[in-house]
Amino acid sequence: MTGEDDTVPGAGPEGGATRCGFVALIGEPNAGKSSLLNRLVGAKVSIVTHKVQTTRGRIRGVVIDGGAQIVFVDTPGLFRPRRRLDRAMVAAAWAGAVEADAVVLLVEAHRGITEGVDAILEALPETLPEGRPVALAINKIDRVPHETLLPLSAALNERRDFAATFLISATRGAGVEDLRGWLGGRMPEGPWHYPEDQVADMPLRLIAAEITREKLMLRLHQELPYELTVETESWQEREDGSVRIDQVVYVARDGHKGIVLGAKGATVKAVGTEARVEIAELIGQRAHLFIQVKVRPGWLDEPARYREIGLDYSDGG
Numbered sequence: 001m002t003g004e005d006d007t008v009p010g011a012g013p014e015g016g017a018t019r020c021g022f023v024a025l026i027g028e029p030n031a032g033k034s035s036l037l038n039r040l041v042g043a044k045v046s047i048v049t050h051k052v053q054t055t056r057g058r059i060r061g062v063v064i065d066g067g068a069q070i071v072f073v074d075t076p077g078l079f080r081p082r083r084r085l086d087r088a089m090v091a092a093a094w095a096g097a098v099e100a101d102a103v104v105l106l107v108e109a110h111r112g113i114t115e116g117v118d119a120i121l122e123a124l125p126e127t128l129p130e131g132r133p134v135a136l137a138i139n140k141i142d143r144v145p146h147e148t149l150l151p152l153s154a155a156l157n158e159r160r161d162f163a164a165t166f167l168i169s170a171t172r173g174a175g176v177e178d179l180r181g182w183l184g185g186r187m188p189e190g191p192w193h194y195p196e197d198q199v200a201d202m203p204l205r206l207i208a209a210e211i212t213r214e215k216l217m218l219r220l221h222q223e224l225p226y227e228l229t230v231e232t233e234s235w236q237e238r239e240d241g242s243v244r245i246d247q248v249v250y251v252a253r254d255g256h257k258g259i260v261l262g263a264k265g266a267t268v269k270a271v272g273t274e275a276r277v278e279i280a281e282l283i284g285q286r287a288h289l290f291i292q293v294k295v296r297p298g299w300l301d302e303p304a305r306y307r308e309i310g311l312d313y314s315d316g317g
């Protein structure tokens with residue numbers, strides 16, 4: 001993966017050659033990529049909801065397995081994009097796969113080879129450099145009878161010669177350690193990119209904004225979550241050891257502001273409380289969170305809004 005120059009080189013284990021590499025998690029929206037990332041890393045790095053298109057940018061989680069440091073890249077779901085934001089998200093997902101040392105394709109056990117999975121399988125050979133190992137992870141095995149798994153695995157392996165197949169449950173943890181161990185063994189030799197104790201590579205202000213977006217997504221319905229974005233505007237350490245965080249929720253339409261606020265501000269207040277608790281836990285400090293809701297009709301056409309969440313506006317053009 002390119003663009004790593006700004007990272008702190010970490011020391012590997014004493015003696016012995018270290019290995020380090022990138023693994024991209026790809027799949028349809030809602031396949032469980034972020035759940036798997038969190039499970040692999042053992043910490044909540046990426047937000048998870050029951051809705052599609054939760055992850056927007058590329059989220060990195062870091063883990064050490066034996067002598068290998070594995071940098072997992074959670075990606076937005078792969079689907080047929082229509083809108084600019086969709087296109088930028090899908091481009092980011094494919095870029096994650098192209099730049100990685102290994103790729104894990106997640107397929108949902110209970111849905112099988114959907115049209116979307118079919119399209120991904122079609123696109124893989126023409127998108128990935130030759131020889132790039134792709135592992136198959138059949139996820140959500142807790143949702144199906146076991147006897148359905150072998151036929152699904154066989155059908156998928158007929159479509160592509162996967163380097164390995166794993167039957168996993170990202171939420172329950174089944175099969176996840178095997179997958180991680182296998183990936184660790186495939187990482188190329190090289191120095192670790194991150195200090196040993198680092199689990200994520202994202203600025204705290206972005207993680208904090210993502211946490212608030214997760215709480216909003218869980219409370220709001222229909223198209224609204226798509227049409228909003230959250231940014232952390234300021235992060236001030238206070239003398240008493242607490243931190244004051246100011247965030248803005250941008251909505252695209254006038255009518256949406258009221259929905260985000262809720263009656264007498266009840267919705268945004270509840271969201272703020274939930275987000276504050278989680279942010280405080282994450283940073284190990286008391287947090288004061290202030291959320292403003294602003295109408296910004298054109299935000300979906302503003303490069304800066306894309307940059308803020310780690311996307312390239314021109315990818316959507």
Ligand SMILES: Nc1nc2c(ncn2[C@@H]2O[C@H](COP(=O)(O)OP(=O)(O)OP(=O)(O)O)[C@@H](O)[C@H]2O)c(=O)[nH]1
Binds near residue numbers: 169
């Ligand atoms: N039963 C079950 N549910 C799962 C499993 N893994 C993920 N889920 C659920 O599937 C939903 C989507 O999970 P995410 O991790 O957000 O999926 P994603 O692939 O990151 O989704 P996008 O970011 O929208 O592309 C959530 O409700 C998860 O709790 C699993 O192993 N078993």
Ligand SMILES: [Mg+2]
Binds near residue numbers: 048054074075
């Ligand atoms: Mg996700």
